[in-house]
Amino acid sequence: MYYTTLNYYLNLFDSGKREFAFQAKSPEEYDAWKDALRARLKEITGLNRCVPCGGAHELVSTGEVEGFQAEYHTLETEPGVVMPFYLMRPEAAFGGKRPVLIIPHGHGGGKRAVLAHQGKFIREALEEGFIVACPDARGSGDRREFPEQGDAPEQERMNSHRELMQLGLNFGRTVIGGAVWDLMRLADWLLAREEASGFLACAGMSGGGQQTLWFAALDDRVNAAITSGYFYGVRDSLIELPQNCACNFVPHFFETADMGELGALIAPRPFFVESGENDPLAGRRRVQNVTEQLDVTRAAYRLFGAEGEIVHSVHGGGHEWRGDGMRAFLKKAMKGD
Numbered sequence: 001m002y003y004t005t006l007n008y009y010l011n012l013f014d015s016g017k018r019e020f021a022f023q024a025k026s027p028e029e030y031d032a033w034k035d036a037l038r039a040r041l042k043e044i045t046g047l048n049r050c051v052p053c054g055g056a057h058e059l060v061s062t063g064e065v066e067g068f069q070a071e072y073h074t075l076e077t078e079p080g081v082v083m084p085f086y087l088m089r090p091e092a093a094f095g096g097k098r099p100v101l102i103i104p105h106g107h108g109g110g111k112r113a114v115l116a117h118q119g120k121f122i123r124e125a126l127e128e129g130f131i132v133a134c135p136d137a138r139g140s141g142d143r144r145e146f147p148e149q150g151d152a153p154e155q156e157r158m159n160s161h162r163e164l165m166q167l168g169l170n171f172g173r174t175v176i177g178g179a180v181w182d183l184m185r186l187a188d189w190l191l192a193r194e195e196a197s198g199f200l201a202c203a204g205m206s207g208g209g210q211q212t213l214w215f216a217a218l219d220d221r222v223n224a225a226i227t228s229g230y231f232y233g234v235r236d237s238l239i240e241l242p243q244n245c246a247c248n249f250v251p252h253f254f255e256t257a258d259m260g261e262l263g264a265l266i267a268p269r270p271f272f273v274e275s276g277e278n279d280p281l282a283g284r285r286r287v288q289n290v291t292e293q294l295d296v297t298r299a300a301y302r303l304f305g306a307e308g309e310i311v312h313s314v315h316g317g318g319h320e321w322r323g324d325g326m327r328a329f330l331k332k333a334m335k336g337d
C-alpha cells in the first residue's frame with residue numbers, strides 16, 4: 001500500500017483555474033492578454049532575471065561534422081555563460097540576404113545530435129537558402145556539468161537539467177528560462193549579420209520543440225515556428241507523468257496557462273505542430289491531448305483571420321521527428337502568402 005500525492009495534485013489542477021486561460025474576443029483584448037501573460041511568464045521562468053552582457057563572440061573552428069561543413073562558434077549570453085553553436089551556410093551561389101533557421105536540440109544529446117538525426121531537414125533548409133544554427137542549450141552537449149561530461153555515447157546523451165533546475169530554483173531561475181534567453185541572444189547575433197534577411201524561423205523536436213514553443217511565444221522576432229513531439233496539455237503530460245525531465249517544470253505554470261496559451265502567444269505567425277499518434281509523452285489520451293490545446297491556439301489565430309497559418313501534421317509513429325511538409329511550410333511562411 002502506498003499513500004501517494006499525485007491525485008492531490010490532479011485535483012488541485014482540476015479545481016483551479018489558469019490565471020491567463022485564453023478568453024480574448026478581439027485583437028485588442030488579445031494584445032492586452034498577450035502583454036500580461038508574457039510579463040508573467042518572464043517572471044516565473046526567471047527570464048527577466050537573466051543578466052545582459054557584452055555578447056563576446058568567437059569563431060573557434062570550421063570542419064566536417066556529421067557530413068556537414070560546420071563552423072563552431074561561441075557566444076557569451078550572460079556574464080561568464082557561453083553558448084557554443086554550429087553554423088551552416090547555404091551554397092555561396094545563393095548570394096544576397098538569407099533567412100535564418102535555429103534548430104534547438106532535444107534530450108539525448110546536444111547540437112551534434114541535431115546534425116546526426118535531423119540532417120535531412122537541415123539539408124532542405126540549406127537548399128532553400130537558410131543559414132542554419134544549432135546551439136547547445138545549457139546543461140547539454142559541450143555545456144554539460146560534472147558528472148554528465150564525457151565522450152562515451154551513453155554519456156553524450158546525458159544532460160545536466162536536474163542540476164541546473166535545482167540550482168536555478170534557488171535563484172528564481174528555470175532551465176527553460178535560461179534556454180529561451182540564450183536563443184534570444186543567438187537571434188540578436190544572427191539577425192545582426194550583414195547576410196541576414198531578417199526572416200527568422202525556429203524548429204525543434206521534443207525538448208527542442210519545447211524551446212521553440214517558449215521562444216516563439218516570448219519573442220515576436222520568430223517569424224515561423226515548428227514544434228514536433230512537444231505540444232501537449234500539461235494535465236496528461238506533466239502532472240500525470242511527473243517523471244519527465246526537470247526542464248519541463250516552471251513554478252506556478254500550472255496555475256498560469258497551458259500549452260494552448262503558449263501557442264496562442266505565437267498568433268498570427270505561421271505555426272507548425274507535428275505529432276505522433278503513438279507518442280507516449282502526449283499522455284494516455286494521445287493526440288486528443290494535442291488537439292484540445294490546438295483548439296485554444298486556433299481561437300487566437302481566428303481573431304486575426306489567420307487560422308490557415310496553423311498546420312497540424314499527425315504521423316503514425318511515436319515520439320519522433322518526421323519532417324513531412326516542413327519544407328513547404330517554411331517556403332510559404334517566407335513568401336508570406
Ligand SMILES: [Zn+2]
Nearest residue numbers: 161245246247
Ligand atoms: Zn530536460
